[in-house]
Amino acid sequence: MTTTIYVKLLDEDVDVWRPVEAEDLGQECFHIVGPAEPRHEDWQFKPGETVRCEVQYVHGAESLVAVARQAPPQHSPETEETDPLDALETALAEYIAELCLSADQSRRSEDRSLYQAHLAEAARMFKALRHDVSVSELAAVVERERKTYAWSHLADDGRRAEAAFENFAALVDRENQAE
Secondary structure, eight states, X not given: OEEEEEEEBSSOSSOOEEEEEEEEEETTEEEEEEOOOOTTOOBSSOTTOEEEEEEEEETTEEEEEEEEEOOOOOOOSSOSOOOXXXXXXXXXXXXXXXXXXXXXXXXXXXXXXXXXXXXXXHHHHXXXXXXXXXXXXXXXXXXXXXXXXXXXXXXXXXHHHHHHHHHHHHHHHHHXXXX
């Protein structure tokens, strides 16, 4: 089923939103199907991309707004349970996507080095998760990152990234306790 979602136009002096058609994949996930991006516009998300949407006010009404790139949800016909490592990887990908989005939207030059440091730590988390396959090593990296967030908070643009990190960290804690 297709529905209308809104995609932010980049390089505009004020927030400008383009209504686009997208296929509802469930779990707040949508696949943008069209229309084609006009040559004179630069969209934050392009046709063919899968995005996560949130309800926000656009033109004075509640609307679905694309906020981050998203891997399509994985549906298993046999069971809705997922591999814990896959759930951790998905949450980590969401955190990285929010970091990238927040860094792109930040107007505070002093936050750039913070975003770079958080992205570097996210790379270490991915290594611990997929290369080392060690939840305890991942938990150690997450704990270091928690301390970093305790010392320096990102400005308003980074609140969603911090929330995504906390979501990921809670999953790591749960998995680490289960090990």
